[in-house]
Amino acid sequence: MSAPMRIAVAGAGLIGRRHIELIEASQGCVLAGIADPSPAAVDYAGAHNVHCYADHRALLAQEKPDGLIIASPNALHLQMALDCAEAGVPALIEKPVTDTVAAAQRLCVAVKRTGVPMLVGHHRRHNPIIKAARETVATGKLGQLTAVVGLWLLKKPDDYFEVAWRYQQGGGPLLINLIHDIDNLRFVCGEITEVQALTSNMVRGFAVEDTAALLLRFANGALGTVTVSDATPAPWSWELTAGENAIYPRQDQPCYVFAGTSGSLSVPTMELWSYPQSPGWHAPLSRNPVALAGYDPLVEQLRHFLAVIAGREQPLISVEDAMATLAVVEAVSEAARTGQKISPGHIMEQAA
Ligand SMILES: NC(=O)c1ccc[n+]([C@@H]2O[C@H](COP(=O)([O-])OP(=O)(O)OC[C@H]3O[C@@H](n4cnc5c(N)ncnc54)[C@H](O)[C@@H]3O)[C@@H](O)[C@H]2O)c1
Numbered sequence: 366m367s368a369p370m371r372i373a374v375a376g377a378g379l380i381g382r383r384h385i386e387l388i389e390a391s392q393g394c395v396l397a398g399i400a401d402p403s404p405a406a407v408d409y410a411g412a413h414n415v416h417c418y419a420d421h422r423a424l425l426a427q428e429k430p431d432g433l434i435i436a437s438p439n440a441l442h443l444q445m446a447l448d449c450a451e452a453g454v455p456a457l458i459e460k461p462v463t464d465t466v467a468a469a470q471r472l473c474v475a476v477k478r479t480g481v482p483m484l485v486g487h488h489r490r491h492n493p494i495i496k497a498a499r500e501t502v503a504t505g506k507l508g509q510l511t512a513v514v515g516l517w518l519l520k521k522p523d524d525y526f527e528v529a530w531r532y533q534q535g536g537g538p539l540l541i542n543l544i545h546d547i548d549n550l551r552f553v554c555g556e557i558t559e560v561q562a563l564t565s566n567m568v569r570g571f572a573v574e575d576t577a578a579l580l581l582r583f584a585n586g587a588l589g590t591v592t593v594s595d596a597t598p599a600p601w602s603w604e605l606t607a608g609e610n611a612i613y614p615r616q617d618q619p620c621y622v623f624a625g626t627s628g629s630l631s632v633p634t635m636e637l638w639s640y641p642q643s644p645g646w647h648a649p650l651s652r653n654p655v656a657l658a659g660y661d662p663l664v665e666q667l668r669h670f671l672a673v674i675a676g677r678e679q680p681l682i683s684v685e686d687a688m689a690t691l692a693v694v695e696a697v698s699e700a701a702r703t704g705q706k707i708s709p710g711h712i713m714e715q716a717a
Pocket residue numbers: 375376377378379380381400401402403406419420421436437438439441459460461486487488
C-alpha cells in the first residue's frame with residue numbers, strides 16, 4: 366500500500382477546519398501543515414500536531430505537500446493558486462474559484478501552461494442528489510428539458526451581518542449562496558447563455574442585495590427562474606432541504622424543479638412525475654422516487670482530490686468550469702445593474 370498523501374490547508378477558518386477534520390479522518394492522507402496568519406491558527410495547528418505558517422509560500426517551500434486546500438478569503442484564491450501552479454502542487458480551491466472572472470482567466474492560463482491539476486470546491490456536484498438529478502436529465506427520463514425552477518429562500522440571523530465584509534460588495538447572497546445553485550443548475554442542465562435579473566436591498570438597506578429574481582436561458586433551449594432572498598423564514602433552499610450539513614434542520618421540501626416534455630423532477634425530494642399511460646392534463650400522474658446512493662459529498666470530494674493528485678481522475682470541476690459558473694453570477698449583477706440581457710460567455714470573452 367502506498368504512503369498516505371500529505372495535504373496542507375491554507376486558511377484554517379470555518380470551512381478550512383472542516384477540511385482538516387476530513388483529512389484527519391481519511392485513510393488516504395495526512396495533514397502536512399497549515400498556512401494562516403491569525404494568532405488563533407497557531408494554537409489550532411499545535412493541537413493538530415502540525416506547523417502553522419503565516420505565509421502559504423513558506424508552507425509550500427518547507428513542507429512540499431502533495432496537495433494544498435485553499436480555504437482562505439476569496440480575494441486570496443488567485444495568488445495562492447498561482448503559487449501552487451508555480452510550485453507544481455495540485456490545489457483544491459474553495460468556491461468561488463477566484464473573486465472575479467478576470468482573475469479566473471489568469472488562473473486558467475497558468476493551469477494550461479504548467480499542467481498542474483486544480484479542482485474547485487463546488488462540493489455539491491459530489492452530492493448523490495445532484496448526481497442523480499444530472500443522470501435523470503442526461504438519460505432523457507424527462508424528455509426535452511423545457512423549464513427549471515430554483516428557490517433559495519431562508520433567513521440569515523441579524524448577527525450574521527456583524528461581520529463587515531458580509532454587507533459590502535461581494536458579500537451578499539449572489540456570490541456567497543446563489544453561486545452554489547448556479548453551479549448545480551449548470552451541472553444538471555448545461556450552459557446558461559442569457560441572464561436577466563432584478564435585485565433589491567429593501568429589507569436591510571445594505572450595499573449588498575438581500576433579494577434577487579433571475580431569468581435564465583440554457584443552451585439546450587430550456588428557460589429557468591431562480592428566486593433568492595436571505596431575509597425570509599422559509600424551507601426552500603438547498604441548505605434546508607438537502608441534509609448536507611446537520612446545522613441546518615432538514616425540511617422535506619424541494620428547492621429545484623426540472624421540467625421536461627416527458628416528466629418532471631423535484632429535487633432534493635427526488636420525485637419523478639409522469640403520465641404512466643396517455644399523457645394529458647386530465648390523466649392521472651404517477652409519482653416515483655428516484656433512488657439515491659448515500660455518502661457525504663465532502664468525503665467524496667477529498668477522495669476525488671487525492672485521485673486527481675495521483676493522476677487517476679480528471680477534476681470534476683476544473684478552473685475553467687468554475688469560471689463559467691462565476692461568469693453567470695457576474696452576469697446576474699451586471700443584468701440587475703443595467704436592466705439588460707447579459708451573456709455569461711460575453712463576460713468571459715471580455716475578461717480574457
Ligand atoms: N464549499 C462551501 O460550501 C463553502 C462554505 C464556506 C466557505 N467557503 C469558501 O471558503 C473560503 C473561506 O471561507 P470561510 O467561511 O471558511 O472563511 P473564514 O473567514 O471563516 O476563514 C478564512 C481563514 O483564512 C485565513 N486567512 C486570512 N488571510 C490569510 C492568508 N494570507 N493566508 C492564509 N490564511 C489566511 C483567516 O485567518 C481565516 O482563518 C471562502 O472562499 C468561502 O467562499 C465554501
